[in-house]
Amino acid sequence: MRRIGVHVSIAGKIWESLERARALGCNAMQIFSRNPRAWQASEFDSSDVENFKRLKKEYDIAPVVVHIPYIINLATPAEGLYQKSIIAYTEDLGRADALGAEYFVTHLGSHVGSGEDGGIKRFGAALNQIIGKARPKTTVLLENTAGSGSCIGYKFEHIKRIIDSIDHPEKVGVCLDTAHTFESGYDIRTKGGLESTLKKFDKLVGLALIKVVHFNDSLSLLGSRVDRHQHIGKGNIGLAAMKRIINHPGLKGAAFIMETPKESDKDDKRNLATVRKLIK
DSSP states (O other): OOOEEEEOOOOSSTTHHHHHHHHHTOSEEEEOSSOTTOSOOOOOOHHHHHHHHHHHHHHTOOOEEEEOOTTOOTTOSOHHHHHHHHHHHHHHHHHHHHHTOSEEEEOOOBOTTSOHHHHHHHHHHHHHHHHHHHOOSSEEEEEOOOOOTTBSOSSHHHHHHHHHHOSOGGGEEEEEEHHHHHHTTOOOSSHHHHHHHHHHHHHHTOGGGEEEEEOOEESSOTTOOOOOEEOTTSSSSOHHHHHHHHTOGGGTTSEEEEOOOOSSHHHHHHHHHHHHHHOO
């Protein structure tokens, strides 16, 4: 069974996100575990957590993917922000564990002018510290980026270097974002381009480590390094390419989660319907 879902709101009670995912016909989903633009997070109510776990099982929604808040930056050279980010990251990873989430997706942060090498080393050191303290059951997934500004992670080599530096690599996997891949310069529009891209990733990192695919078309151009998602088949990657991606045998074990533009649930329903038609 293919696992397909969207990013779902956590408005109200945390378990209501599962109700929303089910209403959309999802069997996988992604959420934030709190306000992604605030440092402070209220503790979960134990009954809400139990309801979440019960509904997750009852509705057979798996994996549940928790996304890191936007404000965290483990690649920053600023010591104050670095330490604050480590604390918040550790807390959020604990929240993902409490919910029984399978995966915790993390962007790789920004080196803010200190250089890619420095940012990569800072991120790896922070993640080692966090995993060592949290001892999570949830697997941390490193997400490739479009490469805007001073963000790291737009090259597969960055991901390889981070994974190679992790003391417990079994706790780490990858979330491959199709829009970011395209925007960072990997041309996945053609059959040959997709094969070449995945072959390179497999050689450097390993396709088996891709546990989640953020399945997004791109409003931006190839190699633009501008992160702008588009509805499935309506962007510069295109419907034919998206069909090849979701049916690629090297990605058959991954869950496909959409982060496409959303003004209402109708947008999610439309994109989900399109994706279901693409699956062979």
